[in-house]
Amino acid sequence: MTLLCSRWIVLVGLFLLALDRCVVLAATRDVPVIAAAPTWESGRPGRGGKSITDTGIEWPSREKVWRTFTLQDYNTRIVFSGVTALGAAGGLVGTFLLLRKRSLLSDTVSHCTLPGIAIAFLVAEAFGNSGRSLPLLLGGAAVSGVLGMIAVAAIRANTRVKDDAALAIVLSVFFGLGIALLVVIQQLPTGNAAGLSHYIYGKAAAMTAGDARLILYSSLGLSLICAALFKEFKLLCFDSDFARTQGWPTFALDLTLMALVVAVTVIGLQAVGLLLVVAMLIIPAAAARFWSHQLGVTLVVATGVGALSGLGGVVASALFPKLPAGAVIVLAAVICFAVSFVFGTQRGLLVRWLEQRHVAAQVARQHLLRAVYEWSEHRGRSLDRDPTLLLDGSVQIAELCALNDWSSKRVARLLKLGVAEGLISWDRLNARCQLSAHGKLEARRVTRNHRLWETYLLHYADVAPQHIHHNADQIEHVIEPNVVNELEELLAGREGAALVPADPEQSGRNPGGTLA
Amino acid sequence: MPAIDLAPAPLPLAVRDLNVAYQTKVVVWDADFDAPPGKLVAIVGPNGAGKSTLLKAALGLIPIASGSIRFFGLPYAKTRHRVAYVPQRESVDWDFPVSAADVVAMGLYRRLGWCMPVRQRHKERARAALSQVGLGDYADRQISQLSGGQQQRVFLARALAQEADLYLMDEPFASVDAATERAIVEVLRELRAQGKSVVCVHHDLATVPEYFDHVALLNMRVVAQGPVSTVFTPENLRKTYGARLTLLEEAAQAVERARVSAQHRL
Numbered sequence: 195m196t197l198l199c200s201r202w203i204v205l206v207g208l209f210l211l212a213l214d215r216c217v218v219l220a221a222t223r224d225v226p227v228i229a230a231a232p233t234w235e236s237g238r239p240g241r242g243g244k245s246i247t248d249t250g251i252e253w254p255s256r257e258k259v260w261r262t263f264t265l266q267d268y269n270t271r272i273v274f275s276g277v278t279a280l281g282a283a284g285g286l287v288g289t290f291l292l293l294r295k296r297s298l299l300s301d302t303v304s305h306c307t308l309p310g311i312a313i314a315f316l317v318a319e320a321f322g323n324s325g326r327s328l329p330l331l332l333g334g335a336a337v338s339g340v341l342g343m344i345a346v347a348a349i350r351a352n353t354r355v356k357d358d359a360a361l362a363i364v365l366s367v368f369f370g371l372g373i374a375l376l377v378v379i380q381q382l383p384t385g386n387a388a389g390l391s392h393y394i395y396g397k398a399a400a401m402t403a404g405d406a407r408l409i410l411y412s413s414l415g416l417s418l419i420c421a422a423l424f425k426e427f428k429l430l431c432f433d434s435d436f437a438r439t440q441g442w443p444t445f446a447l448d449l450t451l452m453a454l455v456v457a458v459t460v461i462g463l464q465a466v467g468l469l470l471v472v473a474m475l476i477i478p479a480a481a482a483r484f485w486s487h488q489l490g491v492t493l494v495v496a497t498g499v500g501a502l503s504g505l506g507g508v509v510a511s512a513l514f515p516k517l518p519a520g521a522v523i524v525l526a527a528v529i530c531f532a533v534s535f536v537f538g539t540q541r542g543l544l545v546r547w548l549e550q551r552h553v554a555a556q557v558a559r560q561h562l563l564r565a566v567y568e569w570s571e572h573r574g575r576s577l578d579r580d581p582t583l584l585l586d587g588s589v590q591i592a593e594l595c596a597l598n599d600w601s602s603k604r605v606a607r608l609l610k611l612g613v614a615e616g617l618i619s620w621d622r623l624n625a626r627c628q629l630s631a632h633g634k635l636e637a638r639r640v641t642r643n644h645r646l647w648e649t650y651l652l653h654y655a656d657v658a659p660q661h662i663h664h665n666a667d668q669i670e671h672v673i674e675p676n677v678v679n680e681l682e683e684l685l686a687g688r689e690g691a692a693l694v695p696a697d698p699e700q701s702g703r704n705p706g707g708t709l710a
Numbered sequence: 711m712p713a714i715d716l717a718p719a720p721l722p723l724a725v726r727d728l729n730v731a732y733q734t735k736v737v738v739w740d741a742d743f744d745a746p747p748g749k750l751v752a753i754v755g756p757n758g759a760g761k762s763t764l765l766k767a768a769l770g771l772i773p774i775a776s777g778s779i780r781f782f783g784l785p786y787a788k789t790r791h792r793v794a795y796v797p798q799r800e801s802v803d804w805d806f807p808v809s810a811a812d813v814v815a816m817g818l819y820r821r822l823g824w825c826m827p828v829r830q831r832h833k834e835r836a837r838a839a840l841s842q843v844g845l846g847d848y849a850d851r852q853i854s855q856l857s858g859g860q861q862q863r864v865f866l867a868r869a870l871a872q873e874a875d876l877y878l879m880d881e882p883f884a885s886v887d888a889a890t891e892r893a894i895v896e897v898l899r900e901l902r903a904q905g906k907s908v909v910c911v912h913h914d915l916a917t918v919p920e921y922f923d924h925v926a927l928l929n930m931r932v933v934a935q936g937p938v939s940t941v942f943t944p945e946n947l948r949k950t951y952g953a954r955l956t957l958l959e960e961a962a963q964a965v966e967r968a969r970v971s972a973q974h975r976l
Contacts, residue, residue, distance in 0.1 A: 293806065293807075295803075422825045423825065424827075425819055425825075425826075425827065425828065426819075426824070426825075428812075429816050429819055431806070432802060432803075432813070433797070433801070435771055436795065436868075438769075438771060439769045439770070439771065440819065440820045441787070441790045441820060442819075442820070483807065486807060487808075487809070488807055488808070489807045489808055489812075492807045
């Protein structure tokens, strides 16, 4: 499995490489065109002289929709590659983070990057360079993100402050510091600081081909690390104490995982902003848990969901330039989550509801069959008839009700179910019903199973009840035959006990066999 | 003339003067504990007596205040491959996206080394270990779909896959069903037959004489340790548990039963 999973992560890498081709194509073919329109936002409101209060939706033309979906615009292509790669990397790393139960740490880390960005800007300006260089700002962000993480770890280790409180303290202190520094920067005479606030809310549109490349290659590197350390991360996330007793350096592995988180956070700052980048880590991973119980598959699904959210966000914000790309990406991820939550195959709402309904129907079916059997048994004994012919007569529904204390409504519901399954025929005029051949066989099987389970529970009280799916399984499939024989003897020996019908699977070939 | 090694083989586990404290609260106090080779050893004692702490401290999961711990005469870092640990079932989140066979394969990760994937033969080894604990048909089940007892057996299978010489188990019988208890006891006896040593933290006094050869009575310090027949006495139990009569009566009955069955065997 692991080999396969690592291969799947390699697939993720190939996908990222394909995205890279996309950027390369964009850069070679469309360069002359973009010289005139260096940024994606040329069509944004505000430039066209529209007022801020204009809230009407501008529906895109059909041509624009076509161009967007076929990625014909240079800028759309760049942003698409960058954001999709970010989504994929976020899904991959986020799955491990989620399983390590450190989701909130990523939120703290992302908030902690702000002072780093501001200080990197200030340092660059002080040395006379432009403070807008992306690698420099991201480097600053990474350093302060790591510092924030160390602060959390230090508070946790050395004080009695609990985990959540430590996260909240570090988050707010670093973010507050960052905001204060931003205000300072805005008052500087250089007047070059306006772009920094984009790192808070994100501005995918400002992405250049170089930025997209940076994200792509980082994502590629991250997925390679995840592929190489797949087994180690799996062990760390599942049972870190055991990993330690086995001599794995869990602390170093934790650090590596957190470094990956910082890396995703930092490359996501520009596209979705530090307030929302946590969503790129956690939401795809959480959505993927609804689709698989295998770590490898979960990882690939999370990567896919992340990429899809990136794609959805980019397309939506290309078509509706008024919408902020970062927020739209997160909303797209939330839609993926909602769809997974409802339709997910492993524990989705729909699947759970269907399972519940199935169980309810099974129980109802058994109630009906057993009731008919018991009624016939009752009748058969009082009339002293041949027990083999027990189930042949038709059943008076009123008596069935009385015997089981059922309302007529309930009986009608059960009978409908039985008729639908071909177990029973229902004569509404005379208020009688009659088991079909299949129904007779089933009635015997169900009753026998029920009585044997009942006895089993009575005599083997030390068995954990969760072992017994007495609704679903035939007793022979769960319990050894010698125990079943013993139970049959026990039942037969009980004074005045109800008889155990013979196993229909054995007596089925011999329809005249006795029931006792 | 070749030198004759008169020194006995080192004990699988030898703990001397072990002190463990959480902050200022002492949990294990000057504990000496020996696990003899080829024996099933129970560590029993009241709640909070430091039973699990003793194991965890021996494995380096908890920092120790003082003392020496030797596995086969060596520090743990050098003998990890000969020691397998079965943690308490509650120590992990069973809602984790892995199958039973995946968990068992984790016992082989160390042997695989860094970055190497699990291969077919490792999967087969994991399946064999699962069959040993009676879960051969459950290898591909997601672990959350297993019952508590089955989960406990998965942990046991992970330890078996390690093919160690000493097994340290933290409450393997805690809240398991009868089938699991039987399966675990069977595995323990197999291990003993192979000459391996097992140390179990155990909570059920009544089953001590039936399941184990040696017993260590622990209540912060080791009250007594040695063969069950000599150490597991009402007197020692009173020293360990205080005068809680119901417990003592149960234990006395168990001792009596064990004595009678031993006589029958003779």
